[in-house]
Amino acid sequence: xxxxxxxxxxxxxxxxxxxxxxxxxxxxxxxxxxxxxxxxxxxxxxxxxxxxxxxxxxxxxxxxxxxxxxxxxxxxxxxxxxxxxxxxxxxxxxxxxxxxxxxxxxxxxxxxxxxxxxxxxxxxxxxxxxxxxxxxxxxxxxxxxxxxxxxxxxxxxxxxxxxxxxxxxxxxxxxxxxxxxxxxxxxxxxxxxxxxxxxxxxxxxxxxxxxxxxxxxxxxxxxxxxxxxxxxxxxxxxxxxxxxxxxxxxxxxxxxxxxxxxxxxxxxxxxxxxxxxxxxxxxxxxxxxxxxxxxxxxxxxxxxxxxxxxxxxxxxxxxxxxxxxxxxxxxxxxxxxxxxxxxxxxxxxxxxxxxxxxxxxxxxxxxxxxxxxxxxxxxxxxxxxxxxxxxxxxxxxxxxxxxxxxxxxxxxxxxxxxxxxxxxxxxxxxxxxxxxxxxxxxxxxxxxxxxxxxx
Amino acid sequence: xxxxxxxxxxxxxxxxxxxxxxxxxxxxxxxxxxxxxxxxxxxxxxxxxxxxxxxxxxxxxxxxxxxxxxxxxxxxxxxxxxxxxxxxxxxxxxxxxxxxxxxxxxxxxxxxxxxxxxxxxxxxxxxxxxxxxxxxxxxxxxxxxxxxxxxxxxxxxxxxxxxxxxxxxxxxxxxxxxxxxxxxxxxxxxxxxxxxxxxxxxxxxxxxxxxxxxxxxxxxxxxxxxxxxxxxxxxxxxxxxxxxxxxxxxxxxxxxxxxxxxxxxxxxxxxxxxxxxxxxxxxxxxxxxxxxxxxxxxxxxxxxxxxxxxxxxxxxxxxxxxxxxxxxxxxxxxxxxxxxxxxxxxxxxxxxxxxxxxxxxxxxxxxxxxxxxxxxxxxxxxxxxxxxxxxxxxxxxxxxxxxxxxxxxxxxxxxxxxxxxxxxxxxxxxxxxxxxxxxxxxxxxxxxx
Numbered sequence: 067x068x069x070x071x072x073x074x075x076x077x078x079x080x081x082x083x084x085x086x087x088x089x090x091x092x093x094x095x096x097x098x099x100x101x102x103x104x105x106x107x108x109x110x111x112x113x114x115x116x117x118x119x120x121x122x123x124x125x126x127x128x129x130x131x132x133x134x135x136x137x138x139x140x141x142x143x144x145x146x147x148x149x150x151x152x153x154x155x156x157x158x159x160x161x162x163x164x165x166x167x168x169x170x171x172x173x174x175x176x177x178x179x180x181x182x183x184x185x186x187x188x189x190x191x192x193x194x195x196x197x198x199x200x201x202x203x204x205x206x207x208x209x210x211x212x213x214x215x216x217x218x219x220x221x222x223x224x225x226x227x228x229x230x231x232x233x234x235x236x237x238x239x240x241x242x243x244x245x246x247x248x249x250x251x252x253x254x255x256x257x258x259x260x261x262x263x264x265x266x267x268x269x270x271x272x273x274x275x276x277x278x279x280x281x282x283x284x285x286x287x288x289x290x291x292x293x294x295x296x297x298x299x300x301x302x303x304x305x306x307x308x309x310x311x312x313x314x315x316x317x318x319x320x321x322x323x324x325x326x327x328x329x330x331x332x333x334x335x336x337x338x339x340x341x342x343x344x345x346x347x348x349x350x351x352x353x354x355x356x357x358x359x360x361x362x363x364x365x366x367x368x369x370x371x372x373x374x375x376x377x378x379x380x381x382x383x384x385x386x387x388x389x390x391x392x393x394x395x396x397x398x399x400x401x402x403x404x405x406x407x408x409x410x411x412x413x414x415x416x417x418x419x420x421x422x423x424x425x426x427x428x429x430x431x432x433x434x435x436x437x438x439x440x441x442x443x444x445x446x447x448x449x450x451x452x453x454x455x456x457x458x459x460x461x462x463x464x465x466x467x468x469x470x471x472x473x474x475x476x477x478x479x480x481x482x483x484x485x486x487x488x489x490x491x492x493x494x495x496x497x498x499x500x501x502x503x504x505x506x507x508x509x510x511x512x513x514x515x516x517x518x519x520x521x
Numbered sequence: 522x523x524x525x526x527x528x529x530x531x532x533x534x535x536x537x538x539x540x541x542x543x544x545x546x547x548x549x550x551x552x553x554x555x556x557x558x559x560x561x562x563x564x565x566x567x568x569x570x571x572x573x574x575x576x577x578x579x580x581x582x583x584x585x586x587x588x589x590x591x592x593x594x595x596x597x598x599x600x601x602x603x604x605x606x607x608x609x610x611x612x613x614x615x616x617x618x619x620x621x622x623x624x625x626x627x628x629x630x631x632x633x634x635x636x637x638x639x640x641x642x643x644x645x646x647x648x649x650x651x652x653x654x655x656x657x658x659x660x661x662x663x664x665x666x667x668x669x670x671x672x673x674x675x676x677x678x679x680x681x682x683x684x685x686x687x688x689x690x691x692x693x694x695x696x697x698x699x700x701x702x703x704x705x706x707x708x709x710x711x712x713x714x715x716x717x718x719x720x721x722x723x724x725x726x727x728x729x730x731x732x733x734x735x736x737x738x739x740x741x742x743x744x745x746x747x748x749x750x751x752x753x754x755x756x757x758x759x760x761x762x763x764x765x766x767x768x769x770x771x772x773x774x775x776x777x778x779x780x781x782x783x784x785x786x787x788x789x790x791x792x793x794x795x796x797x798x799x800x801x802x803x804x805x806x807x808x809x810x811x812x813x814x815x816x817x818x819x820x821x822x823x824x825x826x827x828x829x830x831x832x833x834x835x836x837x838x839x840x841x842x843x844x845x846x847x848x849x850x851x852x853x854x855x856x857x858x859x860x861x862x863x864x865x866x867x868x869x870x871x872x873x874x875x876x877x878x879x880x881x882x883x884x885x886x887x888x889x890x891x892x893x894x895x896x897x898x899x900x901x902x903x904x905x906x907x908x909x910x911x912x913x914x915x916x917x918x919x920x921x922x923x924x925x926x927x928x929x930x931x932x933x934x935x936x937x938x939x940x941x942x943x944x945x946x947x948x949x950x951x952x953x954x955x956x957x958x959x960x961x962x963x964x965x966x967x968x969x970x
Binding site for chain 2: 340
């Protein structure tokens with residue numbers, strides 16, 4: 067008996083170690099692997115009104131319980147969780163048009179669409195209440211519930227749920243991997259990666275920043291004392307920083323993926339900065355950027371995550387910031403040499419990003435860090451280092467995360483919060499329409515934001 | 522003495538004629554060889570005397586208008602070509618290119634002035650005159666004397682005046698800047714220059730002749746001296762030579778890909794430069810998948826319309842090689858070059874035929890139908906096609922007007938339809954093919970059947 071207990075304990079330790087290792091060190095593991103066996107029981111298995119389908123947030127429970135209603139937009143019609151409509155949009159006008167342009171009979175039967183617009187597990191892993199038309203449902207992110215729903219219902223606690231297979235979405239790295247598996251995609255999986263072919267057929271551009279997108283999803287959790295007790299504290303700046311590191315790793319993976327190598331004189335354009343090409347001919351906007359070193363009229367790889375990560379690194383690991391800057395310069399320059407050089411430099415950037423991912427996920431972001439990061443992000447814009455639309459978009463979302471973190475950490479008075487939120491609104495306005503985006507307007511909004519930072 | 526001079530004149534004429542014919546190039550392709558310009562450039566001041574081309578108003582008694590200088594100086598962008606180098610945009614482009622001064626940079630001066638070397642500039646020559654008389658008509662030292670003395674046009678030509686009245690020669694001259702010479706870094710606008718702020722460069726020979734504005738009037742005296750002008754022919758030849766030059770740019774080693782991208786200026790601007798929130802029809806004309814970058818092929822599409830009527834076999838070949846060229850862009854640069862050679866060969870073979878063809882009313886009807894048909898495929902019309910289609914139809918309107926076969930009402934209706942057509946693609950940023958197609962159909966309704 068005693069022996070048996072030790073085995074169980076060792077087993078638990080082994081699992082715990084394994085999970086920690088996977089998340090903290092490697093973080094490259096396919097988030098689907100933990101979920102590769104269990105059945106997906108369907109949204110209906112979660113949305114009972116005693117479970118996650120309550121009409122109002124529950125006061126006495128550890129979670130809000132109205133998660134289903136938030137996701138399905140029944141809690142607040144104005145706050146749309148697009149995951150809920152992910153399948154439905156495949157059949158609307160735009161979805162139909164994209165399918166037509168891609169030569170598909172329809173989008174709802176095409177793997178290339180379903181793999182991100184639904185919880186597209188194989189038939190054998192769909193429980194009786196599973197509905198593909200539920201779109202990106204609970205288990206698409208939280209993992210197939212077959213193995214953990216029992217433990218979960220029995221009130222075993224969050225750790226036990228995780229051990230049983232619940233996906234640790236509360237951990238920034240795990241969340242980043244999960245979100246990015248669609249919001250950037252898996253470059254090695256042709257059915258889970260939005261190429262420029264799909265964009266050209268009509269797919270919208272895909273902006274992403276982990277912390278901002280968590281908030282605007284809208285989040286169906288509240289970081290309350292009960293939450294922190296069970297899942298640990300949340301620092302929006304860390305979520306942002308981890309998201310940037312992993313986004314950059316994934317972007318480099320996409321460059322390294324042989325399927326994305328240029329075909330003839332047509333490179334995989336989705337790797338490039340959208341607005342590098344997609345701006346009106348009449349808009350004279352080029353100006354030198356010391357972080358690319360590229361001349362006018364060149365196409366530019368999307369590098370807004372790298373620029374943000376450089377700001378983060380300057381705070382967390384200054385030597386790494388310099389190395390990242392140099393590798394990015396070399397990567398941009400490589401596009402004027404040949405694809406082999408691009409691939410070689412992408413490997414270097416990827417290595418630098420992985421190292422930073424580790425430093426960032428272990429870093430304790432202080433109040434001074436937050437201010438330094440805000441100033442760093444602002445400096446990028448004010449020194450014309452990057453005022454491209456893509457850079458402005460990432461900078462705005464970054465500053466949003468920083469304000470969130472400052473507010474949550476109690477560093478801001480209600481008045482200061484209001485002033486900063488107003489400044490954020492100004493920033494958001496300056497980037498609202500990428501067709502008419504003007505760097506000068508964004509820089510002005512940045513200056514206003516800078517003034518709003520409490521000293 | 523007199524006999525000697527005449528004989529020499531005749532020899533000169535023969536020489537000039539021989540120099541300016543469609544010669545067989547070494548690779549067996551016909552090539553237009555305009556006469557060389559060996560004269561000293563005497564400067565705009567040498568032409569602008571008020572008894573010569575500097576009259577304040579059109580002269581009634583003379584064989585030419587005589588107010589050419591004033592038209593050029595008042596309304597023609599060529600006149601401002603040098604000045605703009607020093608203006609805000611020019612300064613910005615220079616700065617973006619790392620140049621101290623656009624007005625001192627060969628890569629700008631090559632087309633923004635009459636860029637002859639100092640040894641070939643006469644005492645009254647001013648670089649700041651921009652694209653002056655002799656930039657197009659040739660250095661006047663060898664012909665100004667006989668020109669002033671009232672020599673006939675053919676004699677002026679024989680002495681070295683450039684034959685701008687001949688469509689193929691005019692096309693070569695205009696396109697030597699309006700596309701440029703891809704082998705000459707001082708006479709070719711790359712995408713780097715575009716990115717630095719240089720405007721896009723649309724061109725269509727007949728339309729651009731008209732809007733320059735032309736400083737000649739085609740009247741009886743003009744046709745007596747220089748032959749008849751048919752706007753449709755000018756348009757058609759312009760398309761062939763334009764295409765020939767574009768293909769030449771694809772073949773030119775200097776424009777081969779450096780790094781990941783080829784010379785981007787060879788592509789269709791709006792293929793990339795469109796707001797990405799606008800869903801647009803991709804069009805069957807390229808055969809390429811959505812999201813691909815398309816080589817500029819609007820001239821080829823126009824030439825195909827022309828050839829479909831006049832040389833159906835060439836039209837078929839052109840169509841298949843243009844599709845192959847677009848497809849090749851997804852294969853390799855070498856394949857692109859093979860196909861560009863083929864398209865260039867076809868364009869080259871069509872040029873002389875177009876120069877000698879007598880364009881009939883039925884031809885014109887067929888061209889209108891062919892252009893309008895581009896909008897009826899249901900697949901949409903790209904901006905670059907719309908632009909060339911409209912300018913092509915404008916040339917047809919000019920030709921029809923000149924023919925004198927139309928009533929005033931018909932002319933009014935066509936002009937109105939033409940304005941509608943231009944209005945439908947006025948901005949490449951807001952261009953949508955539906956209004957353009959609607960305007961095309963409206964145009965067809967007004968075109969004489």
